[in-house]
Amino acid sequence: MSALTRLTGAEARLFLREPVSAFFALAFPAVLVIVLGNAIPAFSEPSPDFGGQRPINLYLPIVLALAIGTVTMTSLLSVLAQYRERGVLKRLATTPVKPSALIGAQLGVNVAALVAGSALMMLTAAVAFGSRGPENWPALLVAYLLGAGAMTGVALFIAAVTPNARASAGIGTLVYFPMLFFAGVWTPGDMMPDGAQRVADFTPLGAASQAMQAAWSGDWPQPLHLAVAAGYTLITGALAIRLFRWQ
Amino acid sequence: MTVIEVNGLTKRYGDRTVVDGVSFTVAEGEVFGILGENGAGKTTTVECISGLRTPDAGSISVFGLDSSADREELRRIIGVQLQESQLQDRLRVGEAMQLYASFYRDPADWRELLAAVGLTEQVRMPYAKLSGGQKQRLSIALALIGNPRLAILDELTTGLDPRARRETWRLIRQIRDRGVTVLLVTHFMDEAERLCDRLAVLDGGKIVALDTPAALIANVGDVDGYRANLEDAFLALTGTDRDN
Ligand SMILES: Nc1ncnc2c1ncn2[C@@H]1O[C@H](COP(=O)(O)OP(=O)(O)OP(=O)(O)O)[C@@H](O)[C@H]1O
Numbered sequence A: 001m002s003a004l005t006r007l008t009g010a011e012a013r014l015f016l017r018e019p020v021s022a023f024f025a026l027a028f029p030a031v032l033v034i035v036l037g038n039a040i041p042a043f044s045e046p047s048p049d050f051g052g053q054r055p056i057n058l059y060l061p062i063v064l065a066l067a068i069g070t071v072t073m074t075s076l077l078s079v080l081a082q083y084r085e086r087g088v089l090k091r092l093a094t095t096p097v098k099p100s101a102l103i104g105a106q107l108g109v110n111v112a113a114l115v116a117g118s119a120l121m122m123l124t125a126a127v128a129f130g131s132r133g134p135e136n137w138p139a140l141l142v143a144y145l146l147g148a149g150a151m152t153g154v155a156l157f158i159a160a161v162t163p164n165a166r167a168s169a170g171i172g173t174l175v176y177f178p179m180l181f182f183a184g185v186w187t188p189g190d191m192m193p194d195g196a197q198r199v200a201d202f203t204p205l206g207a208a209s210q211a212m213q214a215a216w217s218g219d220w221p222q223p224l225h226l227a228v229a230a231g232y233t234l235i236t237g238a239l240a241i242r243l244f245r246w247q
Numbered sequence B: 001m002t003v004i005e006v007n008g009l010t011k012r013y014g015d016r017t018v019v020d021g022v023s024f025t026v027a028e029g030e031v032f033g034i035l036g037e038n039g040a041g042k043t044t045t046v047e048c049i050s051g052l053r054t055p056d057a058g059s060i061s062v063f064g065l066d067s068s069a070d071r072e073e074l075r076r077i078i079g080v081q082l083q084e085s086q087l088q089d090r091l092r093v094g095e096a097m098q099l100y101a102s103f104y105r106d107p108a109d110w111r112e113l114l115a116a117v118g119l120t121e122q123v124r125m126p127y128a129k130l131s132g133g134q135k136q137r138l139s140i141a142l143a144l145i146g147n148p149r150l151a152i153l154d155e156l157t158t159g160l161d162p163r164a165r166r167e168t169w170r171l172i173r174q175i176r177d178r179g180v181t182v183l184l185v186t187h188f189m190d191e192a193e194r195l196c197d198r199l200a201v202l203d204g205g206k207i208v209a210l211d212t213p214a215a216l217i218a219n220v221g222d223v224d225g226y227r228a229n230l231e232d233a234f235l236a237l238t239g240t241d242r243d244n
Protein backbone atom coordinates (compact mmCIF):
# COMPACT_ATOMS: atom_id res chain seq x y z
CA MET A 1 0.00 0.00 0.00
CA SER A 2 1.33 3.43 -0.83
CA ALA A 3 1.77 6.14 1.78
CA LEU A 4 -0.98 8.15 0.10
CA THR A 5 -3.43 5.25 0.46
CA ARG A 6 -2.54 4.78 4.11
CA LEU A 7 -2.80 8.49 4.84
CA THR A 8 -6.15 8.64 3.07
CA GLY A 9 -7.43 5.73 5.15
CA ALA A 10 -6.27 7.39 8.36
CA GLU A 11 -7.74 10.76 7.39
CA ALA A 12 -11.04 9.12 6.45
CA ARG A 13 -11.26 7.60 9.91
CA LEU A 14 -10.44 10.95 11.52
CA PHE A 15 -13.07 12.63 9.34
CA LEU A 16 -15.76 10.26 10.58
CA ARG A 17 -14.68 10.82 14.18
CA GLU A 18 -15.45 14.53 13.83
CA PRO A 19 -19.25 14.39 14.15
CA VAL A 20 -20.06 17.98 13.19
CA SER A 21 -18.16 18.11 9.91
CA ALA A 22 -19.16 14.53 9.08
CA PHE A 23 -22.81 15.49 9.55
CA PHE A 24 -22.55 18.60 7.41
CA ALA A 25 -20.78 16.78 4.61
CA LEU A 26 -22.72 13.53 4.59
CA ALA A 27 -26.21 14.16 5.93
CA PHE A 28 -26.90 17.89 5.75
CA PRO A 29 -27.81 18.06 2.03
CA ALA A 30 -30.37 15.27 2.47
CA VAL A 31 -31.75 16.82 5.66
CA LEU A 32 -32.06 20.16 3.90
CA VAL A 33 -34.07 18.60 1.07
CA ILE A 34 -36.44 17.03 3.57
CA VAL A 35 -36.88 20.38 5.35
CA LEU A 36 -37.46 22.25 2.09
CA GLY A 37 -39.82 19.59 0.83
CA ASN A 38 -41.96 19.97 3.92
CA ALA A 39 -41.76 23.76 4.07
CA ILE A 40 -42.62 24.48 0.45
CA PRO A 41 -46.17 23.50 -0.49
CA ALA A 42 -46.45 21.25 -3.53
CA PHE A 43 -42.69 20.80 -3.73
CA SER A 44 -42.94 18.44 -6.68
CA GLU A 45 -45.77 20.18 -8.56
CA PRO A 46 -45.45 22.92 -11.18
CA SER A 47 -46.02 26.18 -9.33
CA PRO A 48 -46.92 29.67 -10.52
CA ASP A 49 -44.72 31.03 -7.69
CA PHE A 50 -41.72 29.42 -9.40
CA GLY A 51 -42.50 30.48 -12.98
CA GLY A 52 -44.50 27.36 -13.64
CA GLN A 53 -41.60 25.07 -12.73
CA ARG A 54 -41.47 22.38 -10.09
CA PRO A 55 -39.78 23.89 -7.01
CA ILE A 56 -37.88 20.67 -6.42
CA ASN A 57 -36.13 20.97 -9.77
CA LEU A 58 -35.00 24.48 -8.93
CA TYR A 59 -33.78 23.60 -5.50
CA LEU A 60 -31.89 20.34 -5.95
CA PRO A 61 -29.02 21.74 -8.08
CA ILE A 62 -28.75 24.62 -5.64
CA VAL A 63 -28.49 22.19 -2.75
CA LEU A 64 -25.66 20.50 -4.66
CA ALA A 65 -23.89 23.85 -4.92
CA LEU A 66 -24.46 24.42 -1.21
CA ALA A 67 -22.97 21.01 -0.46
CA ILE A 68 -19.87 21.89 -2.48
CA GLY A 69 -19.53 25.23 -0.71
CA THR A 70 -19.98 23.73 2.75
CA VAL A 71 -17.43 20.95 2.41
CA THR A 72 -14.77 23.14 0.82
CA MET A 73 -15.18 26.34 2.85
CA THR A 74 -15.66 24.72 6.26
CA SER A 75 -14.34 21.17 6.54
CA LEU A 76 -11.47 21.17 4.03
CA LEU A 77 -10.26 24.69 4.71
CA SER A 78 -10.22 24.41 8.48
CA VAL A 79 -8.35 21.10 8.46
CA LEU A 80 -5.66 22.35 6.08
CA ALA A 81 -5.09 25.51 8.08
CA GLN A 82 -4.95 23.58 11.34
CA TYR A 83 -2.56 20.97 10.03
CA ARG A 84 -0.11 23.67 9.09
CA GLU A 85 -0.54 25.74 12.25
CA ARG A 86 -0.16 22.76 14.57
CA GLY A 87 2.93 21.43 12.81
CA VAL A 88 1.32 18.24 11.49
CA LEU A 89 2.60 19.05 8.00
CA LYS A 90 6.02 19.93 9.33
CA ARG A 91 6.32 16.69 11.24
CA LEU A 92 5.45 14.79 8.07
CA ALA A 93 8.18 16.74 6.29
CA THR A 94 10.70 15.00 8.57
CA THR A 95 9.66 11.58 7.19
CA PRO A 96 10.12 10.08 3.71
CA VAL A 97 6.50 11.02 2.98
CA LYS A 98 5.92 14.51 1.63
CA PRO A 99 3.44 16.76 3.44
CA SER A 100 1.69 17.24 0.11
CA ALA A 101 0.55 13.61 0.46
CA LEU A 102 -1.46 14.60 3.55
CA ILE A 103 -3.11 17.41 1.61
CA GLY A 104 -3.85 14.92 -1.16
CA ALA A 105 -5.39 12.58 1.41
CA GLN A 106 -7.55 15.39 2.81
CA LEU A 107 -8.71 16.33 -0.70
CA GLY A 108 -9.59 12.70 -1.37
CA VAL A 109 -11.55 12.32 1.85
CA ASN A 110 -13.46 15.58 1.40
CA VAL A 111 -14.32 14.88 -2.22
CA ALA A 112 -15.50 11.39 -1.28
CA ALA A 113 -17.63 12.81 1.55
CA LEU A 114 -19.04 15.47 -0.77
CA VAL A 115 -19.98 12.89 -3.41
CA ALA A 116 -21.50 10.58 -0.80
CA GLY A 117 -23.51 13.44 0.74
CA SER A 118 -24.70 14.56 -2.71
CA ALA A 119 -25.69 11.02 -3.70
CA LEU A 120 -27.59 10.57 -0.44
CA MET A 121 -29.37 13.85 -1.07
CA MET A 122 -30.45 12.82 -4.56
CA LEU A 123 -31.57 9.45 -3.31
CA THR A 124 -33.62 11.11 -0.58
CA ALA A 125 -35.19 13.47 -3.10
CA ALA A 126 -36.09 10.53 -5.32
CA VAL A 127 -37.58 8.42 -2.52
CA ALA A 128 -39.34 11.16 -0.55
CA PHE A 129 -40.43 13.54 -3.30
CA GLY A 130 -40.29 11.50 -6.48
CA SER A 131 -37.43 13.49 -8.01
CA ARG A 132 -36.38 12.06 -11.36
CA GLY A 133 -32.90 13.57 -11.09
CA PRO A 134 -31.24 15.76 -13.69
CA GLU A 135 -32.46 15.62 -17.28
CA ASN A 136 -28.90 15.94 -18.57
CA TRP A 137 -26.61 13.74 -16.49
CA PRO A 138 -23.34 14.28 -18.38
CA ALA A 139 -23.75 18.05 -18.20
CA LEU A 140 -24.59 17.84 -14.50
CA LEU A 141 -21.49 15.78 -13.77
CA VAL A 142 -19.26 18.19 -15.66
CA ALA A 143 -20.76 21.21 -13.90
CA TYR A 144 -20.58 19.50 -10.51
CA LEU A 145 -16.94 18.48 -10.93
CA LEU A 146 -15.94 21.92 -12.17
CA GLY A 147 -17.78 23.52 -9.26
CA ALA A 148 -16.10 21.22 -6.76
CA GLY A 149 -12.73 21.86 -8.41
CA ALA A 150 -13.23 25.63 -8.35
CA MET A 151 -14.24 25.73 -4.68
CA THR A 152 -11.45 23.33 -3.72
CA GLY A 153 -9.03 25.66 -5.48
CA VAL A 154 -10.47 28.62 -3.56
CA ALA A 155 -10.10 26.70 -0.27
CA LEU A 156 -6.47 25.82 -1.03
CA PHE A 157 -5.80 29.40 -2.05
CA ILE A 158 -7.25 30.80 1.18
CA ALA A 159 -5.25 28.27 3.20
CA ALA A 160 -2.15 29.33 1.28
CA VAL A 161 -2.43 33.08 1.80
CA THR A 162 -3.76 33.30 5.36
CA PRO A 163 -1.24 33.42 8.21
CA ASN A 164 -3.06 31.13 10.64
CA ALA A 165 -6.08 28.92 11.25
CA ARG A 166 -8.16 31.73 12.73
CA ALA A 167 -7.65 33.92 9.69
CA SER A 168 -8.41 30.97 7.39
CA ALA A 169 -11.67 30.26 9.19
CA GLY A 170 -12.61 33.96 9.19
CA ILE A 171 -11.99 34.43 5.50
CA GLY A 172 -13.66 31.10 4.78
CA THR A 173 -16.83 32.38 6.45
CA LEU A 174 -16.60 35.71 4.62
CA VAL A 175 -16.47 33.81 1.33
CA TYR A 176 -18.97 31.08 2.25
CA PHE A 177 -22.12 33.13 2.78
CA PRO A 178 -21.82 35.37 -0.31
CA MET A 179 -21.06 32.20 -2.30
CA LEU A 180 -24.29 30.64 -1.06
CA PHE A 181 -26.14 33.82 -2.01
CA PHE A 182 -24.68 33.84 -5.52
CA ALA A 183 -25.44 30.14 -5.85
CA GLY A 184 -29.10 31.09 -5.37
CA VAL A 185 -29.72 29.51 -1.99
CA TRP A 186 -32.04 32.38 -0.98
CA THR A 187 -33.20 33.34 -4.50
CA PRO A 188 -33.71 30.17 -6.53
CA GLY A 189 -34.48 30.23 -10.24
CA ASP A 190 -35.17 33.69 -11.64
CA MET A 191 -35.66 35.32 -8.26
CA MET A 192 -32.13 36.68 -8.04
CA PRO A 193 -32.00 40.43 -8.88
CA ASP A 194 -30.39 41.14 -12.25
CA GLY A 195 -27.40 42.99 -10.85
CA ALA A 196 -26.58 40.17 -8.45
CA GLN A 197 -27.10 37.72 -11.27
CA ARG A 198 -24.40 39.40 -13.30
CA VAL A 199 -21.96 39.15 -10.41
CA ALA A 200 -22.98 35.55 -9.77
CA ASP A 201 -21.97 34.65 -13.34
CA PHE A 202 -18.37 35.34 -12.38
CA THR A 203 -18.23 33.68 -8.94
CA PRO A 204 -17.11 30.05 -8.78
CA LEU A 205 -20.15 28.73 -6.97
CA GLY A 206 -22.62 31.03 -8.75
CA ALA A 207 -21.36 29.86 -12.13
CA ALA A 208 -21.36 26.20 -11.08
CA SER A 209 -24.84 26.50 -9.59
CA GLN A 210 -26.28 27.97 -12.78
CA ALA A 211 -24.51 25.36 -14.87
CA MET A 212 -26.03 22.63 -12.68
CA GLN A 213 -29.47 24.25 -12.85
CA ALA A 214 -29.27 24.26 -16.64
CA ALA A 215 -28.18 20.62 -16.69
CA TRP A 216 -30.96 19.71 -14.29
CA SER A 217 -33.65 21.02 -16.62
CA GLY A 218 -32.10 19.25 -19.59
CA ASP A 219 -30.14 22.10 -21.19
CA TRP A 220 -26.44 22.39 -21.74
CA PRO A 221 -24.81 24.93 -19.40
CA GLN A 222 -23.74 28.29 -20.76
CA PRO A 223 -20.09 28.09 -21.85
CA LEU A 224 -19.44 31.20 -19.74
CA HIS A 225 -20.38 29.36 -16.55
CA LEU A 226 -18.24 26.34 -17.32
CA ALA A 227 -15.34 28.59 -18.31
CA VAL A 228 -15.63 30.59 -15.08
CA ALA A 229 -15.61 27.45 -12.94
CA ALA A 230 -12.71 25.95 -14.90
CA GLY A 231 -10.83 29.24 -14.68
CA TYR A 232 -11.17 29.36 -10.90
CA THR A 233 -10.04 25.75 -10.66
CA LEU A 234 -6.87 26.40 -12.65
CA ILE A 235 -5.96 29.82 -11.32
CA THR A 236 -6.62 29.32 -7.62
CA GLY A 237 -5.11 25.83 -7.77
CA ALA A 238 -1.92 27.06 -9.43
CA LEU A 239 -1.63 30.03 -7.07
CA ALA A 240 -2.16 27.78 -4.05
CA ILE A 241 0.58 25.41 -5.19
CA ARG A 242 2.98 28.34 -5.63
CA LEU A 243 2.09 30.19 -2.45
CA PHE A 244 1.42 27.42 0.05
CA ARG A 245 3.66 27.49 3.13
CA TRP A 246 4.24 24.18 4.80
CA GLN A 247 5.03 25.60 8.25
CA MET B 1 33.42 8.34 10.47
CA THR B 2 31.92 11.80 10.38
CA VAL B 3 28.13 11.82 10.27
CA ILE B 4 27.38 15.54 10.43
CA GLU B 5 29.64 18.21 9.06
CA VAL B 6 28.43 21.80 9.44
CA ASN B 7 30.51 24.54 7.90
CA GLY B 8 29.85 28.25 8.31
CA LEU B 9 26.10 27.73 8.72
CA THR B 10 24.33 31.09 8.62
CA LYS B 11 20.61 31.83 8.75
CA ARG B 12 19.00 35.24 8.64
CA TYR B 13 15.44 36.40 9.22
CA GLY B 14 15.03 39.82 7.66
CA ASP B 15 18.19 41.64 8.65
CA ARG B 16 18.66 39.61 11.85
CA THR B 17 21.32 36.93 11.69
CA VAL B 18 20.06 34.24 14.07
CA VAL B 19 22.68 31.61 13.25
CA ASP B 20 26.06 33.10 12.47
CA GLY B 21 28.86 31.03 10.97
CA VAL B 22 28.31 27.86 12.98
CA SER B 23 30.73 24.99 12.27
CA PHE B 24 31.05 21.61 13.95
CA THR B 25 31.26 17.92 13.18
CA VAL B 26 29.59 14.94 14.83
CA ALA B 27 31.14 11.49 14.65
CA GLU B 28 29.26 8.26 14.15
CA GLY B 29 27.86 6.86 17.39
CA GLU B 30 28.35 10.14 19.22
CA VAL B 31 25.72 11.83 21.38
CA PHE B 32 26.21 15.50 20.60
CA GLY B 33 24.38 18.16 22.59
CA ILE B 34 23.56 21.76 21.79
CA LEU B 35 23.04 24.14 24.70
CA GLY B 36 22.03 27.76 24.60
CA GLU B 37 19.63 30.32 26.00
CA ASN B 38 16.17 30.84 24.54
CA GLY B 39 16.52 32.30 21.09
CA ALA B 40 20.21 31.36 20.77
CA GLY B 41 19.52 29.62 17.44
CA LYS B 42 19.47 25.94 18.50
CA THR B 43 16.22 25.00 16.78
CA THR B 44 17.18 26.93 13.67
CA THR B 45 20.50 25.06 13.56
CA VAL B 46 19.06 21.58 13.96
CA GLU B 47 16.21 22.30 11.54
CA CYS B 48 18.74 23.38 8.92
CA ILE B 49 20.61 20.12 9.51
CA SER B 50 17.33 18.17 9.19
CA GLY B 51 16.67 19.85 5.85
CA LEU B 52 13.54 21.62 7.13
CA ARG B 53 14.99 25.11 6.71
CA THR B 54 17.33 26.32 4.00
CA PRO B 55 20.51 28.04 5.20
CA ASP B 56 21.48 31.43 3.80
CA ALA B 57 25.15 30.50 3.77
CA GLY B 58 27.40 27.62 4.70
CA SER B 59 27.27 23.94 3.95
CA ILE B 60 25.78 20.99 5.83
CA SER B 61 26.62 17.42 5.02
CA VAL B 62 24.85 14.51 6.74
CA PHE B 63 26.14 11.04 5.82
CA GLY B 64 27.66 12.74 2.80
CA LEU B 65 24.27 14.11 1.74
CA ASP B 66 23.56 17.79 1.33
CA SER B 67 20.82 18.79 3.79
CA SER B 68 19.10 21.03 1.25
CA ALA B 69 19.72 19.30 -2.07
CA ASP B 70 19.36 15.67 -0.95
CA ARG B 71 16.42 16.13 1.42
CA GLU B 72 14.53 13.12 0.16
CA GLU B 73 17.33 10.64 0.71
CA LEU B 74 18.15 12.21 4.05
CA ARG B 75 14.62 11.70 5.37
CA ARG B 76 14.88 7.96 5.01
CA ILE B 77 17.83 7.72 7.38
CA ILE B 78 17.20 10.41 9.99
CA GLY B 79 14.56 10.65 12.68
CA VAL B 80 13.54 14.09 13.89
CA GLN B 81 11.73 15.24 17.00
CA LEU B 82 10.54 18.80 16.54
CA GLN B 83 10.34 21.20 19.45
CA GLU B 84 6.81 22.23 18.54
CA SER B 85 4.66 19.92 16.52
CA GLN B 86 1.34 18.27 17.21
CA LEU B 87 -0.64 15.45 15.69
CA GLN B 88 -4.25 15.23 14.59
CA ASP B 89 -6.46 15.51 17.70
CA ARG B 90 -8.41 12.32 17.11
CA LEU B 91 -5.53 10.18 15.88
CA ARG B 92 -4.89 7.39 18.38
CA VAL B 93 -1.43 6.62 19.72
CA GLY B 94 -1.26 3.17 18.15
CA GLU B 95 -2.59 4.47 14.84
CA ALA B 96 0.04 7.19 14.74
CA MET B 97 2.81 4.66 15.40
CA GLN B 98 1.57 2.25 12.72
CA LEU B 99 1.04 5.02 10.21
CA TYR B 100 4.50 6.50 10.70
CA ALA B 101 6.09 3.04 10.74
CA SER B 102 4.57 2.42 7.30
CA PHE B 103 6.55 5.35 5.89
CA TYR B 104 9.89 3.57 6.33
CA ARG B 105 11.50 0.58 4.66
CA ASP B 106 12.74 -1.05 7.83
CA PRO B 107 10.79 0.38 10.75
CA ALA B 108 11.27 -0.45 14.42
CA ASP B 109 8.69 -2.60 16.23
CA TRP B 110 6.13 0.05 17.18
CA ARG B 111 4.84 -1.84 20.22
CA GLU B 112 8.33 -2.21 21.65
CA LEU B 113 8.98 1.45 21.09
CA LEU B 114 5.72 2.42 22.78
CA ALA B 115 6.67 0.25 25.73
CA ALA B 116 10.10 1.88 25.86
CA VAL B 117 8.54 5.34 26.20
CA GLY B 118 5.89 4.04 28.62
CA LEU B 119 2.82 4.54 26.46
CA THR B 120 1.57 0.97 26.18
CA GLU B 121 -1.56 1.73 28.17
CA GLN B 122 -2.36 4.76 26.02
CA VAL B 123 -2.29 2.85 22.74
CA ARG B 124 -5.98 3.55 22.02
CA MET B 125 -6.02 7.06 23.39
CA PRO B 126 -6.57 9.96 20.96
CA TYR B 127 -3.71 12.46 20.75
CA ALA B 128 -5.76 15.33 22.19
CA LYS B 129 -6.36 13.42 25.43
CA LEU B 130 -2.67 12.77 26.16
CA SER B 131 -0.94 14.82 28.84
CA GLY B 132 1.87 17.14 27.79
CA GLY B 133 4.54 14.67 28.83
CA GLN B 134 2.76 11.81 27.08
CA LYS B 135 2.66 13.85 23.87
CA GLN B 136 6.38 14.44 24.24
CA ARG B 137 7.00 10.69 24.71
CA LEU B 138 4.99 9.92 21.59
CA SER B 139 7.00 12.49 19.72
CA ILE B 140 10.23 10.75 20.80
CA ALA B 141 8.85 7.38 19.75
CA LEU B 142 7.83 8.75 16.34
CA ALA B 143 11.32 10.16 15.83
CA LEU B 144 12.76 6.69 16.38
CA ILE B 145 10.12 4.62 14.53
CA GLY B 146 12.06 4.53 11.25
CA ASN B 147 15.16 2.97 12.83
CA PRO B 148 17.14 6.09 11.95
CA ARG B 149 20.93 6.17 11.69
CA LEU B 150 20.84 9.72 13.05
CA ALA B 151 18.31 10.98 15.58
CA ILE B 152 17.86 14.75 15.86
CA LEU B 153 15.96 15.58 19.03
CA ASP B 154 14.96 19.16 19.83
CA GLU B 155 14.32 19.56 23.57
CA LEU B 156 14.31 15.85 24.20
CA THR B 157 12.89 15.71 27.71
CA THR B 158 11.08 19.04 28.12
CA GLY B 159 7.85 18.37 30.00
CA LEU B 160 8.78 14.87 31.18
CA ASP B 161 8.59 13.83 34.82
CA PRO B 162 11.85 12.72 36.49
CA ARG B 163 11.24 9.02 35.96
CA ALA B 164 10.30 9.48 32.31
CA ARG B 165 13.45 11.56 31.81
CA ARG B 166 15.63 8.77 33.19
CA GLU B 167 13.83 6.24 31.01
CA THR B 168 14.31 8.44 27.98
CA TRP B 169 18.02 8.72 28.74
CA ARG B 170 18.17 4.93 28.91
CA LEU B 171 16.42 4.70 25.55
CA ILE B 172 18.88 7.16 24.01
CA ARG B 173 21.82 5.17 25.39
CA GLN B 174 20.31 2.00 23.95
CA ILE B 175 20.05 3.41 20.47
CA ARG B 176 23.54 4.93 20.84
CA ASP B 177 24.85 1.47 21.72
CA ARG B 178 23.35 0.19 18.47
CA GLY B 179 25.49 2.71 16.62
CA VAL B 180 22.88 5.45 16.13
CA THR B 181 24.26 8.97 16.19
CA VAL B 182 22.29 11.45 18.31
CA LEU B 183 22.12 15.23 17.98
CA LEU B 184 20.08 16.71 20.79
CA VAL B 185 19.07 20.12 22.06
CA THR B 186 18.49 20.50 25.77
CA HIS B 187 18.09 23.04 28.54
CA PHE B 188 18.89 20.50 31.25
CA MET B 189 22.44 20.52 32.52
CA ASP B 190 22.22 17.09 34.11
CA GLU B 191 20.93 15.67 30.85
CA ALA B 192 23.73 17.30 28.87
CA GLU B 193 26.34 16.10 31.35
CA ARG B 194 25.16 12.53 31.64
CA LEU B 195 24.06 11.84 28.11
CA CYS B 196 26.30 13.85 25.79
CA ASP B 197 29.80 12.99 24.67
CA ARG B 198 30.38 16.54 23.51
CA LEU B 199 28.52 19.81 23.80
CA ALA B 200 28.31 22.92 21.67
CA VAL B 201 27.23 26.05 23.51
CA LEU B 202 25.43 28.54 21.27
CA ASP B 203 25.12 32.18 22.22
CA GLY B 204 23.57 34.79 19.95
CA GLY B 205 23.81 32.40 16.99
CA LYS B 206 27.52 31.68 17.45
CA ILE B 207 29.30 28.72 18.99
CA VAL B 208 31.09 30.02 22.09
CA ALA B 209 32.40 26.67 23.32
CA LEU B 210 32.61 23.12 22.05
CA ASP B 211 34.03 20.37 24.21
CA THR B 212 33.26 17.42 26.44
CA PRO B 213 31.11 18.29 29.47
CA ALA B 214 34.07 17.59 31.78
CA ALA B 215 36.40 19.89 29.85
CA LEU B 216 33.80 22.70 29.78
CA ILE B 217 33.51 22.42 33.57
CA ALA B 218 37.26 22.20 34.12
CA ASN B 219 37.76 25.42 32.15
CA VAL B 220 35.74 27.38 34.66
CA GLY B 221 37.63 26.24 37.75
CA ASP B 222 36.05 27.26 41.05
CA VAL B 223 33.09 29.56 41.48
CA ASP B 224 32.67 31.26 44.87
CA GLY B 225 34.98 28.72 46.43
CA TYR B 226 33.01 25.71 45.11
CA ARG B 227 33.96 23.36 42.30
CA ALA B 228 32.06 24.60 39.24
CA ASN B 229 29.36 22.48 37.63
CA LEU B 230 28.05 22.51 34.05
CA GLU B 231 25.53 25.19 34.86
CA ASP B 232 28.31 27.48 36.10
CA ALA B 233 30.22 26.81 32.91
CA PHE B 234 27.08 27.50 30.82
CA LEU B 235 26.34 30.76 32.65
CA ALA B 236 29.93 31.90 32.31
CA LEU B 237 29.89 31.23 28.59
CA THR B 238 26.52 32.71 27.61
CA GLY B 239 24.60 35.94 27.95
CA THR B 240 27.62 38.09 27.20
CA ASP B 241 25.67 40.27 24.78
CA ARG B 242 22.92 41.00 27.28
CA ASP B 243 21.79 44.57 27.52
CA ASN B 244 21.12 44.42 31.27
N1 LIG C 1 10.56 31.63 11.17
C1 LIG C 1 11.17 32.63 11.84
N2 LIG C 1 11.00 33.90 11.45
C2 LIG C 1 11.61 34.91 12.10
N3 LIG C 1 12.43 34.75 13.15
C3 LIG C 1 12.66 33.50 13.56
C4 LIG C 1 12.04 32.37 12.94
N4 LIG C 1 12.45 31.26 13.58
C5 LIG C 1 13.28 31.67 14.55
N5 LIG C 1 13.41 33.01 14.55
C6 LIG C 1 14.23 33.80 15.46
O1 LIG C 1 15.51 33.22 15.48
C7 LIG C 1 16.04 33.23 16.78
C8 LIG C 1 16.50 31.84 17.13
O2 LIG C 1 15.37 31.01 17.24
P1 LIG C 1 15.48 29.45 17.60
O3 LIG C 1 14.11 28.91 17.55
O4 LIG C 1 16.51 28.83 16.75
O5 LIG C 1 15.99 29.55 19.10
P2 LIG C 1 16.27 28.38 20.15
O6 LIG C 1 17.71 28.46 20.50
O7 LIG C 1 15.77 27.09 19.65
O8 LIG C 1 15.41 28.89 21.38
P3 LIG C 1 14.54 28.07 22.47
O9 LIG C 1 15.47 27.64 23.54
O10 LIG C 1 13.59 29.09 22.99
O11 LIG C 1 13.87 26.95 21.76
C9 LIG C 1 14.98 33.78 17.70
O12 LIG C 1 15.29 35.10 18.01
C10 LIG C 1 13.72 33.71 16.88
O13 LIG C 1 12.90 34.79 17.17
Ligand SMILES: [Mg+2]
Pocket (backbone or CB within 6 Å): B042, B043, B044, B083, B154
Ligand atom coordinates in the same frame (compact mmCIF):
# COMPACT_ATOMS: atom_id res chain seq x y z
MG1 LIG D 1 14.29 25.84 20.18
